[in-house]
Amino acid sequence: MSLIVQKYGGTSVGTPERILNVAHRIVATQDAGNKVVAVVSAMSGVTDSLIKLARQVSPQPTEREMDVLLATGEQTTIALTAMAINALGHKAVSLTGAQAGIITDGVHTKAKIANISPRRLHQYLKEGFICIVAGFQGETSDGRITTLGRGGSDLTAIAIAAAVKADLCQIFTDVDGVYTCDPRVVPAARKIDEICYDEMLEMASSGSKVMQSRSVEFAKKFGVVFEVRSSFNSNPGTVVKEETADMENVVVRGVSLEKNQAKVTVLQVPDRPGTAAAIFSAIAAENIVIDMIVQSDSVGDTNDISFTLSRDELPRARQAIEGVVKEIAAAGVETNEGVAKLSIIGVGMRSHGGVAARMFEALSRGGINIQVISTSEIKTSVIIDEARLVEAAKLVHEAFGLSE
C-alpha cells in the first residue's frame, strides 16, 4: 500500500461539477490500494472576489485579517470535496492548514512553513479516511491564521508529502506536464517525461510558470519526487526528481520563453570603480527586480552597461537611475521595450560542448539579432526582438531536436 499526496489547483476544483470529478479521481486512487492525502486550492475566482470584498471595507486591508479572509477560500473547497467523496460512499475528512498541523512563521500573506506535525493526518489515514487538506494556509505557533502566498498550495502538497514520507506527490493542474517549449508558441513541443529539480527551477525562473520556484526548491531540499499532470485527462505527466546519471545524455531539456521584457542601456559609463554599484543600488533601493546584466568591453575609458527587467517596471527603473546617470557623468540612457528572453535549459550542457554556439547559429539562420547573452551552468539565455520570438523559439527548439 502506497501513500500518495495529490494536489488539485483552483481550475481543477473551479465548479461543483469539477469538484465531483476530482472526488472520483481521489476515490479511484484509494480504490487502487493507496492511502490518499489531497491538497486543494480555493475554487478559481474565489480569492479574487475576496480581495475585492476586502477593498470595499478598507483601502489597505491589514495583512493579518487578509489571511483570515483568504483562508476561507480553501476551507470552502475542502468541505465540498470531502462531502463529494462521502457522497460516493467513501470515508473522507477535511482539514484546514492548522488542523493538518502546518505551522508557519508569522509573516502574514507570505508565510514560510516552519514545521508540520502530521499526527492527525496519520491518525485519520490509519482509520481509513481520505484526508482533504486546505492548501496555501497554516497557522503560527500562537494560533494566528497565515497564508503562504503565490503557489502556496503546491508548497503545502510538497511539504506534506515530505512530512508524511509519501511514496509519490502528484500536482494536478490544467496542463499535461512540463513541455519542451510553450505548445501555443511551438506546436511541435512535446511533454517532458522526467526533469531534475535544477532544470525545473531554471524553467520556472525563465518564464515556464508551471510551478513557483520555492515549491521546487522545497521538494529538492527534502527529496520529494513529484509529478505534474492534468486533472482533466489520464495522461501521465512530468516527473520531477533528483538528477540521475542518464539525464546528462540530453543536451537541452527545454526552451523557455519570457515575453514583456525591457532592456535599459546606460551609455558611456566612466570606467572607474563604483559606477556600476551606483546604478544598481539606485534600482535596488526601489525594490525593482532586474534579470540580466551585461557590461560591454571597455572602449577608451567608458563602458555601456545594459540590464533587462520586466517591462512594467521600466518607468520606475528609468526614474530611479535618472539622478545617478548625471552624478556619474554617463552619456545617457537608452531603453528598448520590445524585447523578450529565450533560454535553453539542460543539465547536459555541463558535459556537452558547443551548445551555445548551436543556439546562436540557429538564430542566425533566421536572421535574428542577439542583443544580450547570459549563461549559467545549465542555462543559456538571450534577449531578442520580441516580434521575432515565435520564429526564434521554433528554430532553437528544432536545432536541439526537441520535437522528436
Add this chain to the structure above:
Amino acid sequence: MSLIVQKYGGTSVGTPERILNVAHRIVATQDAGNKVVAVVSAMSGVTDSLIKLARQVSPQPTEREMDVLLATGEQTTIALTAMAINALGHKAVSLTGAQAGIITDGVHTKAKIANISPRRLHQYLKEGFICIVAGFQGETSDGRITTLGRGGSDLTAIAIAAAVKADLCQIFTDVDGVYTCDPRVVPAARKIDEICYDEMLEMASSGSKVMQSRSVEFAKKFGVVFEVRSSFNSNPGTVVKEETADMENVVVRGVSLEKNQAKVTVLQVPDRPGTAAAIFSAIAAENIVIDMIVQSDSVGDTNDISFTLSRDELPRARQAIEGVVKEIAAAGVETNEGVAKLSIIGVGMRSHGGVAARMFEALSRGGINIQVISTSEIKTSVIIDEARLVEAAKLVHEAFGLSE
C-alpha cells in the same frame, strides 16, 4: 472602564457598507471608554449560498463537513469587520470560534457550548484590541469545527459575555427591541423597556422570534443581562434580565402571535387508559412537534382529543395517526388548517386575578370564537380562526392597556 459584548446579526453586516457602519458603532463604543468584544454573524444570504453549493456536490452533505463549510461565513465577516475597524485607525483582531476558545460537544450542525477559555480574548483586550469573534461556531476538544445551529450567534455573544464577565451584552438586530405585540399587526404596539428571562422565553416560544429560546435560557442560567436593540438607529432597546419585584405590577407584558397553525381533533376516543398515549406516541415516532393538547370533558364513554401544531406538519401528522384511530376505534379525525395562536404573557399573572377572563371578554366583544385554551403560570394562549387574528390582537392588546 466597562467591558461590553456586542452582537451584530447577518442583516446588520449584510453588505460592505453595513460592515463599515458596524465598525463605526464598535469604535464609538470603545471611544466612550469601554473594552469591546463584538460577535458577528455571516453576511445575510451567505449561509444559504453555501448550503446551495453543498447540495451541488452531495444530496445529503455530511454534517461534519457542513460545519467546516458554514464556518467560513462568519470567518469572512470577522476579517472584514476587523479590517474596517483597522481602516478607522483603531486596533482590532478577528477570532474564529475556535480561536476565541469556544469549546463545544461533538454534535455537528447543532453543537452545545461546553466551555469557553477566554484567555486569548483577555490578552487581546488587555493590549487594547477590539476583539471581533465569529458567532455560531466553535470547536470540539479534539479540534473539529462545529456550528451551534439556529440562533447560534446570539448564543455565542451571551456565552462570551458570561465567560468574560461582561458588564453588558448588546444584541444588535434589525428590530428596535421586543414589542408588546408585532407592530405590523398592532400599530399601537410599543417597545418594552425591560422584560425578565421567563417572559422573554414565553414570548420566544409563542411566536415572537426576536431570539431563540436557548440563548435566553443560557443568559438566565448564567445571569447575563442583555439588551436587544437596532443596529440601524441609536434608540435604546429592550433589556432582558432577572425578574425584579416591580415587574409583577404589570399584568401582561406582551401579546404574542403565531400564524400558520393547524388543529387536529380525534373524535369520540374511547374513554379508557392508553388511548391518548397511543395517539401521541404515533406522532412522536414521526418527530412531529405538537403544541397544545386539550381533551374535552367526557360525554358518555368517549372524549374528543384536540391538539395543535405547525400547519406544514399537518399532512405528516394525519398520516401518523391514521392507523391508530382505527386501532383504538375512535370515530374519526377532523382537521382545521385555518387557525392561529394568540398568547398573553406576563409575570404579573401570578399575582393578579381575572386575567384570562379579561382576555376572553375582549375576544367575545369582537365575536371571536375561542377553539382551544391553554394556560401556564405566566401565559394564557388561545387558538382562534386565523382570519380574525389581527382583530383579536388589537382587542386583547387594548384590553390590557398595552398601547399606553
